[in-house]
Amino acid sequence: MEQIDKKTLVKKARQHLENGSLQEALRIYQDILAIDPEYSQALHDLGMIQFDAGNISEAILLLKKTTQHEDKRPDFHNNLGTVLRASGDLAAAEKAFRKALTLDRNLVPALVNIGSLLIERGQIPAALKALKRAIELAPENSTALSSYAEANKANGDIIEALNSQLQAAKVDPLADFIWLNLANTHMDLEQWVESFEAVKKSLILSPNRCESWSNLGFIKVNFGEFFLAERYFNQALIIKSHFAPSYSGLAEVNYLQNRLDNALKFSALAIQNSPQSPYHYQSRRALQLLAKGSMIKGWELKEARLKLDHSIDHRGRPPRWEGQPLHNKSLLITAEEGIGDEIFFASCFNDAIGTAEQCWIECDPRLVSLFQRSFPDAAVREVERTGSRLKPVQSYYWLPQDPKVDVSIETGSLFRFFRPTLNDFQNKVPYLVPCQNLQQKWKERISELGPGLNIGFCWRSKYPSVFRNHHYTQLTEWEKIFEFPRANFISLQYGSDWQQEIDALPPSIRERITVFKDADMSDDMETVFAIASNLDLIISPSSTVSWIGGSLNISTWVFHLRPNHTQLGTSHFPGFPSMRSFPKNISETWDTCFSKIYTELTNTPENRPLT
Structure with missing residues (x-):
């Protein structure tokens, strides 16, 4: 058979593949190899057919034969690397990609492939260099842009990652994986609405992608829509029964709803189905174990946090x-x-x-x-x-x-x-010591407020967000507490924009609240501790302020969701005798806690210390 005839037959076989006539294409390739067993193009194409069919071992054999007979084709080496990477042989894959780039240093697919492989191997600077070169050569290559975004994310530059992914989506709006990666980055930035829109587009383009269904589940968890979250996690598991992120998602849904045994069952499955990288699932399971009171196992498994990508x-x-x-x-x-x-x-x-x-x-x-x-x-x-x-x-x-x-x-x-063990929590006295001069200064300032209990309070964390707001209150939910007459309410709130929240309260409530404008509650911890040490009571969510109260042995009433892993399976806070627990389930309103707190306040005699 003449060379021109073989090329013509290869072209015809490819046309059959494009038209979906796989068997006819295979027959032509076999005819070519019957006459010329070393014809590299036919060996290569058959190898890629086997790869697409999931026959990785057969594909590797065919592509290795291809490169043995035709060692100067960079695209052959690049495709061999792709198949080797799919087999899990990253070292051999990298060698194949480097051979391709030795033959053609500007081969964009090889630059993209080695860049994404280097991300996987943790060689981020080298990955960024390869992918940046790919984008310089092909600025409209959406795969290069998306991989470059992932490399930037791995390097800690999440804003640059977001910009690259937005550009990739603009270049190739029909690529489902680009929308999925974009959704992931929006999730990293806690941009849940944007993430929801991106993952929806991914699912429209590829309804059977388990990663997209799982991401949709996590988005719904953050919005508190647990029924839908469970549904989407289960949909992902229908598509791929061993998909670890969905088991982890089911664990989180159950944990948030105070179904600890179910949470532990699903987190075990997440770890079992992610043997190569279980660390995130282990660190989450650690909190569940601690909440259950399994301290030795919990503290040990919590060490997994040190192996996470974003660890210090x-x-x-x-x-x-x-x-x-x-x-x-x-x-x-x-x-x-x-x-x-x-x-x-x-x-x-x-x-x-x-x-x-x-x-x-x-x-x-x-x-x-x-x-x-x-x-x-x-x-x-x-x-x-x-x-x-x-x-x-x-x-x-x-x-x-x-x-x-x-x-x-x-x-x-x-x-x-x-x-x-619980027996090892023996703190009975304060372990942090405020500055005496500042303590005296703020004692005098607080005494100027007049008679009554001096109650410090905060209502949320420093950074409010959709998910964190499940654990924290709105200031408007405190109106019943502020009706308690025998008290001076002193704001210990930190972070930003909290003053606007106070200003938005009705005047009759707002005038009950004292804000020390010369006290920086976010950054001047000496002042915060000096103020806190002069209070009769602190009312706070489980946050920095609650631990300040606990460390000073000041009566601190903590409102929080069940379960709370710092309670270590108990109804109190081991090691912090001055802290009291006022819990609720996530499905309940904060009035569940505040009504009990108000009752405790009204039942407290004027001259009796709070406990």
């Missing part, structure tokens, strides 16, 4: 402490994100200080002077955090080198070693 990159830190004896050893306690968490976990700093020869404590800059006063036997230093929200970096080159600090542990991991 600790550079230059000492080896990690794993619970071995600390006699004659120095210990560094590293900061984690969230000032409320730092205050909470600081409840066992004294245990660590008393065990180690020397203890270094790293913390949020707002807590340094407070911690220095509270833990005088430790060396306290502010954290050096750079990077971004999705890729935070903490460096430890400031640590002494002679002698070096022996070991280190994250703040959030201390409870694993010092609070493995």
Whole structure:
């Protein structure tokens, strides 16, 4: 058979494929190979047919034969890499992509493929370089734009990721995976309405994509539409019965509705069906176990948070402490994100200080002077955090080198070693010490408010959002509490835009509230602690303010959803004797808590300390 005839037959076979006549195309390819078994184009096309049919092993054999007989075709090596990657052999896939680029450094599909593979392998700078080159060569290539967005997201630049994905959707609005990736990024930014619109487009284009149904479920969880969320998670599982994210979603839906046993069942399935990357599901299951009271397993599984993509990159830190004896050893306690968490976990700093020869404590800059006063036997230093929200970096080159600090542990991991059982929660007195001068100053200021209980309060977290609002209140829901006559209500609210919420209240309610305008409740922790230490009572959601009250042993009444993992399966807050629990189910209104709080207030004699 002449070369021209083989090319003509290949063209005819491809036409049959385009028309859906697979068997006729296969017959022609077999005819070609019967005469010329080494004809590379026919071997290649048959390999890709096998790949499309899901026969990965057969596809690899055919494509390897192809590249053996025709080693100078970059597209052959690129397609071999694609199939090898699908088989899970990432090293061989990368080698094939690099061979393709050696033959043609401007081959856009190979640049995109190696870029996306390098993302998967965690080599983000190299991925960005390859994908940026692909976009320079083909600025309208939607796959390159989408992959570049994923690389930027992995690098912590989520805004650049969003811009690239929006451009990809504009270039190729009929590509379902682009809308799915865009939905994911909107979810990362907690832009739930935008995410909902993007995932709907993904489903219109590809109704059988389980990832889109699962994402739709998570969106509905954030809107509190749990029935629909369960329905969408189950729809994803009909399409793919071993899809771990949907099992995780079902776990979250059940947890939020206080169905702990169901939550634990589904989180176990999520982990079981994600053996290569179970860390997110393990970290979520840890909270469920803690809420159930399974502390040893819960604290241990909570370590999975340290392996998440957005976990802190600790550079230059000492080896990690794993619970071995600390006699004659120095210990560094590293900061984690969230000032409320730092205050909470600081409840066992004294245990660590008393065990180690020397203890270094790293913390949020707002807590340094407070911690220095509270833990005088430790060396306290502010954290050096750079990077971004999705890729935070903490460096430890400031640590002494002679002698070096022996070991280190994250703040959030201390409870694993010092609070493995309920019997280990022995805090009966305050463990944080306010500044005496500031304490006296604010005692005088608060006394000027007149007689009555001095009640500090906050109603939400620093950053309100659709999902967080399930856990927090609107200020308008407090009107019954503000009717209590024998009290001065002092705002401890932090964050932004809260003053507008107070201003929007009816004048009769607004005049009951005291706002100390010269007190920065967000960033001046010394002042916040000094004010809190002079209060008779704090009423707060489970937030930074509640842990401030607990750390000072000030009566603190916490309204919260059931379950609450910090209660560790109890009806109280272990280790925080001054804190009381006023829980509700997510389906109930906050009046469930506030009516009980109001009753407790009215039943309190004027001169009796609150408990």
